[in-house]
Structures are given as structure tokens and as C-alpha cells.
Amino acid sequence: MNREKTPAVPFPDDPGEQVPFVALTPQRWRCCSCGGGGVTGDGETCSSCDGLGFC
Numbered sequence: 644m645n646r647e648k649t650p651a652v653p654f655p656d657d658p659g660e661q662v663p664f665v666a667l668t669p670q671r672w673r674c675c676s677c678g679g680g681g682v683t684g685d686g687e688t689c690s691s692c693d694g695l696g697f698c
């Protein structure tokens with residue numbers, strides 16, 4: 644068996660090559676009433692998004 648000096652496939656377990664998990668962008672939009680904070684200027688829970696900050 645003739646082993647190559649440079650493997651065609653990099654080591655899958657190399658921690659330096661691990662790509663951090665990229666969170667998928669949720670298919671929602673930032674609330675236009677509270678600006679994404681979930682609360683209104685009065686400190687009340689935004690009624691448009693129910694405090695979630697997005698619709």
C-alpha cells in the first residue's frame with residue numbers, strides 16, 4: 644500500500660478547522676412597533692409582537 648504524503652482529505656477531527664455553528668436567520672422580521680426590543684417606550688410589553696421583538 645502506497646501512502647501519500649499529503650492526504651487528499653483534511654483531518655475531519657482537526658479542532659482548528661471546525662467551523663462554528665452558524666445560526667440560520669429566522670424567517671421573521673424585526674418588530675416595526677418596538678424596533679425589536681419587545682417593549683414600548685413606556686416599558687410595556689409590545690402588543691404588536693407580544694414582547695418577542697419580531698413579527
Ligand SMILES: [Zn+2]
Pocket residue numbers: 674675676677678679681682689690691692693694695696697
Ligand atoms: Zn414589538
